[in-house]
Structures are given as C-alpha cells and as structure tokens.
Amino acid sequence: MRKDLPNTVEHTPLDDVQGLGIGIFLCGIGVHVLTSAGLITGQTAGVAVIISYLSGWPFGAVFFIVNLPFYVLAYRRLGAEFTFKSLLSVTLLSGITSLLPMGWTVGEMAPGVAAVVFGTTTGIGLLAMFRHNGSLGGLGVVALIVQDSTGFKAGYVQLLVDAVIFAIGFLLFPPQVILWSLLGAVVLNLTIAFNHRRDRYIAT
Structure with missing residues (x-):
C-alpha cells in the first residue's frame, strides 16, 4: 500500500446501495442453495432455518422475527445508520429468499458442493455488506462488536457460536446433514475471518 494515499474511502449513497444490494442478493442465493x-x-440464519424446518413456516418470516431483539443492541453499540441498514438488509433478504424459489429450482447437487457454494457465496455477500456498514443483524452484530472491542476476529466469534448451534443440531437432524452443514459454516466463517480486516479496508 502506498503511504501517500489516504487510508479512508468515502462511500456515496449509490456505493452503499449497490454494495448492500449485491451482498444481500449473494446471501439470498447462498441460503436458497x-x-x-x-x-x-449457524448464526441467526441457522436458528431460523431450524425453526423453519421444524415448524413449516417460511424461512424469510422466521428470519425477520428472530432478528428483532438484536436491533436494540445494534442501535446502542453500532449506531442508527448500521441498525437501519441491517434492518433493511434483513427485510430484503427475507423477501429474496421467498421469491427465489419461484424462479429458480436448484437441481440435484451433492451436499458437499452445496455446502461450499453456500459458504463462499454467503461469505462474499456478508463481506460486501460489512464494507458498506451493514449486516444481517442477529449474532453477526455481536461478532462485529467483539471484533471492534477486543480485536478477536468476527469470523472466529461466529465459528464458536456455530459450534454450539451445530451441537444442538446433532440432536435434531441426521449426522450426515450436520457434518455437511458444518463444512458450509466453516467455509463461510473462514472467508470472513481471512478477508474482513478493517486495517486493510476502511470506508466511511
């Protein structure tokens, strides 16, 4: 990095719209797969997926409701802008995950391939959202707060939380489902852990 260049990048409203839009869409593709x-x-999305499977309720509606308590924490610790963008992002993702199945039926796919596609696509989508001061709320908010407060990477925080969620999952689903799902969570969180560095990318 050249030392004579500024270490901040000013995002315009258009930058934020396209960045968050692409991030949300990629996350929607990942969840659909x-x-x-x-x-x-794992994370809040994992809780919503499990509730959706067990109850038959649509993922989008469950995901939106599960996220509601975390907006208070986001507002207090990360500010109104971050909270608004997160609320908007969760709402849009809930809509996208409801609409995608109407126009795209995922064909036969090996579970290992599905796990990797989910992990990489959703990880890249979340990175795009983080870089435009947004998130999908929930436990991701907690992970960002921990990283900013302690330096312990958000991806590793999420990986620890995922371990707890998957331990519970072993009681509810066949072991092979959990093992392949765990692969997807590892790919997702390592994507974030290796690439979400505020000292490399600082935007306002």
Whole structure:
C-alpha cells in the first residue's frame, strides 16, 4: 500500500446501495442453495432455518422475527445508520429468499458442493455488506462488536457460536446433514475471518 494515499474511502449513497444490494442478493442465493439441499447453518440464519424446518413456516418470516431483539443492541453499540441498514438488509433478504424459489429450482447437487457454494457465496455477500456498514443483524452484530472491542476476529466469534448451534443440531437432524452443514459454516466463517480486516479496508 502506498503511504501517500489516504487510508479512508468515502462511500456515496449509490456505493452503499449497490454494495448492500449485491451482498444481500449473494446471501439470498447462498441460503436458497442451502435450504434446497436440506442443510442448516449457524448464526441467526441457522436458528431460523431450524425453526423453519421444524415448524413449516417460511424461512424469510422466521428470519425477520428472530432478528428483532438484536436491533436494540445494534442501535446502542453500532449506531442508527448500521441498525437501519441491517434492518433493511434483513427485510430484503427475507423477501429474496421467498421469491427465489419461484424462479429458480436448484437441481440435484451433492451436499458437499452445496455446502461450499453456500459458504463462499454467503461469505462474499456478508463481506460486501460489512464494507458498506451493514449486516444481517442477529449474532453477526455481536461478532462485529467483539471484533471492534477486543480485536478477536468476527469470523472466529461466529465459528464458536456455530459450534454450539451445530451441537444442538446433532440432536435434531441426521449426522450426515450436520457434518455437511458444518463444512458450509466453516467455509463461510473462514472467508470472513481471512478477508474482513478493517486495517486493510476502511470506508466511511
């Protein structure tokens, strides 16, 4: 990096719209592949997927409701802009995951391939959202707060939380489903851990 260049990048409203839009869409694709393969994931989305499978309720509606308590924490610790963008992002993702199955039926896919597609696509989508001061709320908010407060990477925080969720999943689903799902969560969180560095990318 050249020392004479500024270390901040000013995002315009258009930058934020396209960045968040692309991130949300990529996350929607990842979740659609995941649920089509009958796999689960971690974080708040994982909780929503499990409830959706067990109850038959649509993932989008469950995901929106599960996220509601975390907006208070986001507002207090990360500010109004971050909270608004997160609320908007969760709402849009809930809509996208409801609409995608109407226009795209995922064909036969090996569970390992589905796990990797989910992990990489959703990881890249989340990175795009983080870089435009947004998130999908929930436990991701907690992970960002921990990283900013302690330096312990958000991806590793999420990986620890996922371990707890998957331990519970072993009680509810066949072992092979959980093992393939765990692969997807590892790919997702390592994508974030290796690439989400505020000292490399600082935007306002």
